[in-house]
Amino acid sequence: MKKTDYLFSYGILQKEKFQLESLGKTLAGTRDSLRGYKLSLFEIKDHFVAGLHPMAMLTRDNNDIIDGTIYELTADDLELLDSLKVEDYKRVKEVLESGQEAWVYVAV
Secondary structure, three states, rough: OOOEEEEEEOOOOOOOOHHHHHHHOOOOOEEEEOOOOOEEEEEEOOOOOEEEEEEEEOOOOOOOOEEEEEEEEEEHHHHHHHHHHOOOEEEEEEEEEOEEEEEEEEEO
């Protein structure tokens, strides 16, 4: 059995078309939220997802919250998604409003 992990998405991974193109499958997720972050738009130019995309910025302000979806992924899925991210993002572990710990791509 492959090890699974959780990833919180507030952007393009929530789109079925992106899931199919990047992972070759669709994902079932659960709505959740991330407190202490806010979204800023960031322009990605060098990937097949070029355009403006939201980026989670750490604020540590409990009034700031990002709504999104939490997905259960394999380690291989996470590695593949890591390969698609630009250098302005990093993946960190955070605890979501539900209490679930999950990886989140955030601004560097």
